[in-house]
Amino acid sequence: AFDVLIVGGGPAGAAAAIYAARKGIRTGIAAERFGGQVLDTLAIENFISVTETDGPKLAMALEQHVKAYDVDVMNGQRVVELVPGELTEVKLANGASLRGRTVILTTGARWREMNVPGEAEYRNKGVAYCPHCDGPLFKGKRVAVIGGGNSGVEAAIDLAGVVAHVTLIEFDTKLRADAVLQDKLRSLPNVDVILNALSTEVHGDGSKVNGLSYRDRATDELKRLDLEGIFVQIGLLPNTDWLKGTVALSPRGEIEIDARGQTSVPGVFAAGDCTTVPYKQIIIATGAGATAALGAFDHLIRSSAT
């Protein structure tokens, strides 16, 4: 069995592996796709001390750093079940199973997509999901934010300070964000809000976004906005479906953790975008991965079996 068995190979999993291996304990990492969301990212300009990098480069650096230690890296492995016990069992889709005295869950999250024509084609070419990450790339440009919940309205307020103009598009007849955010949004001179609208297509010139079509649900009229960027803010889905019924999840499906990364199951820790941690970012996930590994190590030195 492993002393520390990590599920997920994004920034959180990589950091947890390095911190665990540096304690000289048996460390394994099973990941469906080593690198995680970082692999889908172009420019990264907010990983502190690295002025600029891109996703594939950072993913490679994470892997090289992990492989500099004695870590059993099992890439291409999807985990389907967690069975808590004296040794926690982790079952793989291929039928095999792994065991750990402690387990760290770092399965990340995925952005909910609009699922309209052009969205996938122009991803990272104008279609974006993270205002903290990509907002500055649209300085002085026109953007739309899709979604009028708290994250959409926060994104619109944030972007209004950076870009030339923001159009917020909400499917419902009213915004769902907190009143204080709605008031702030309405006070901004460069923001328009369109309610009762369904986004139908992302347009582009072949290399980048130049427009967005939506259907006015009241009149059924199809309209088009000319713009350079679209921020989709209709939800971040944690990859935790397989954990339902074993570890405590928040109403949004995020794994509930304490300050040391401990979940509701003793010996099972979690870190990164799959957890209740506020703000989902690479630097935050790496920090959380380190915390969870140190939490797991603390748990090991306090448990009787050596």
Ligand code: FAD
């Ligand atoms: P993830 O990176 O999501 O990694 C999850 C890991 O778990 C993967 O290895 C995955 O394959 C694995 N996994 C999932 N389910 C299973 C399973 N059942 N079995 C086995 N393995 C599983 N953040 C920034 O700080 N700066 C940026 O510029 C930035 N830009 C972004 C751009 C895009 C397009 C996207 C999508 C995200 C961006 N982010 C950015 C956010 C950042 O990528 C995430 O916050 C970060 O990757 C979270 O790390 P994580 O390790 O928690 O999860």
